[in-house]
Amino acid sequence: MTTKNIIPLSTVDWYGRAATVVFLMGCPFRCTYCQNHALLEMGKLTSEPADVEAIKSEIAKNSLLISAVVFTGGEAFQQFDALRSLAEFACSQGLMVGVETNGYYTDRIRQAIEERLVDLICMDVKAPLEPNGAPYLKICGIDAAHRVSESLKLYKLCRENKIDFEVRTTVFPDITDSPQEIRSIASSIRELAGDVRYIIQQGIPEHAWKKAEVSGTSGTPYTRDELLTLARNATVILSDVRIRTKEFGEECVSASH
Ligand code: SF4
Numbered sequence: 001m002t003t004k005n006i007i008p009l010s011t012v013d014w015y016g017r018a019a020t021v022v023f024l025m026g027c028p029f030r031c032t033y034c035q036n037h038a039l040l041e042m043g044k045l046t047s048e049p050a051d052v053e054a055i056k057s058e059i060a061k062n063s064l065l066i067s068a069v070v071f072t073g074g075e076a077f078q079q080f081d082a083l084r085s086l087a088e089f090a091c092s093q094g095l096m097v098g099v100e101t102n103g104y105y106t107d108r109i110r111q112a113i114e115e116r117l118v119d120l121i122c123m124d125v126k127a128p129l130e131p132n133g134a135p136y137l138k139i140c141g142i143d144a145a146h147r148v149s150e151s152l153k154l155y156k157l158c159r160e161n162k163i164d165f166e167v168r169t170t171v172f173p174d175i176t177d178s179p180q181e182i183r184s185i186a187s188s189i190r191e192l193a194g195d196v197r198y199i200i201q202q203g204i205p206e207h208a209w210k211k212a213e214v215s216g217t218s219g220t221p222y223t224r225d226e227l228l229t230l231a232r233n234a235t236v237i238l239s240d241v242r243i244r245t246k247e248f249g250e251e252c253v254s255a256s257h
Contacts, residue, residue, distance in 0.1 A: 006055065008062050010070070014098050014120065015250050019068040020059055022086065024050050026078040028104050030141035030209075031126065033172055036074065037209035050082040056089045068096040068119075077105040077112070087117040098122065103151035104144050113157050120164040123151060127176055128184040129192075139175060155193035167196055171222060171230060172203040172214040179233040186234035186241075198238045200231045200253075202245040224248055 007013075007021040023036065025048050059069055069090040076083055076099050087097045098120035101109060112118050125148060127135035133143030158165040167189050171177060176185075182200070189198060202221050208214045222230070227243045231253040234241045241253045 006058050008058065009065055012249065013070045013072075014068050014096075017068045017096065018066045019070045019098070020062045020066050021070045021072060022050075022055055022059075024071060024073045024076050024079045024082065027073055027075040027102070028078070028142060029075070029102055029126075029144065031139060032141075032210040033139075033170065033175060033203050033205075033208040033214045035204065035207040035209075050079050050086075052082050052085050055086055059086070059090055059095070060093060063093045063095060066095065068098055070098040070100065072100040075102050075104060077101055077108040080105070080108045080111075084112070084115070084117060087112070091117075096120070100124070101151075102126070102140075102144070103148035106147055106150045106154070109151055110154055110157065113154060113161055113163055116161060116163075118163060120166075121154075121158060122166050122168055123148075124168050124170070125152070125185050125189065126169065128181050129188040130184075135176075135181075149188065149192055152189060152192040155196055165193070165196055166199060167193065168199045168201055170201040170203040171227070172205055172208070173220075173222060175203070175214050177230070179230065182230055182233040183237065186237040190237050195239050197240045197242065198234055199242045199244055199250070200227060200234070202227055202243070204246065221246075224251075228253060 005023040010019050010021050013019050013021050090097050096119040099118050100122045103123045127139045129145045129149050133145045136145045137143045155165050169185055204221050205211055205214050224245050231241050231243050242250055243253055244250045
């Protein structure tokens with residue numbers, strides 16, 4: 001792991017906070033739209049282990065400018081020992097800790113909550129959580145619906161431990177793009193986790209691993225208005241629905257207008 005896997009200062013990865021972002025390599029998924037495929041060396045079966053001491057010194061160097069560290073990837077929980085050590089270090093520097101996860105490693109996520117290693121968990125639900133696993137298999141190359149469903153149930157434990165929790169779906173034309181799919185995901189979130197914050201993110205086709213499969217006919221991302229229309233399908237099920245676009249950042253979505 002080198003410093004190319006670290007963004008020293010970001011104001012967009014944790015709403016309202018300046019954060020250092022650390023990319024931990026390795027992921028059990030192979031999402032067609034993965035934006036970090038170059039960094040993750042998607043074609044390889046192994047990934048570079050994190051250089052924990054180098055990352056700690058980078059966090060320490062930035063600590064006067066930031067209030068948080070966000071761990072992402074890859075799948076941040078894949079290198080759990082490194083994540084634990086780094087999260088403890090960030091905490092010792094007086095920094096908040098956020099983790100972005102695809103929800104695959106349910107037991108590790110539970111452990112992180114019980115050990116109070118994190119202040120925020122951002123969990124992806126990438127496709128409808130159908131019991132046959134087909135939508136996950138199509139988008140992520142792995143049937144992870146059951147594991148993600150189990151991970152969503154950890155929201156209760158987060159609430160008991162005063163850990164913030166949000167769920168995200170990244171959407172592209174032709175991938176997770178129908179009102180029915182958004183309603184299905186929102187219903188699963190409501191049923192398994194509860195009325196949690198739900199963010200629908202604008203995916204950028206030109207950064208995708210398999211561009212041709214996620215671009216739709218136009219090859220462009222959803223516009224803000226298209227995203228708002230899609231997101232309103234979730235507002236009848238969840239009370240805090242937001243969209244996130246490159247142009248306008250994070251915005252709340254109301255059920256009408
Ligand atoms: S879960 Fe995230 S890092 Fe892993 S392949 Fe999918 S988009 Fe890429």
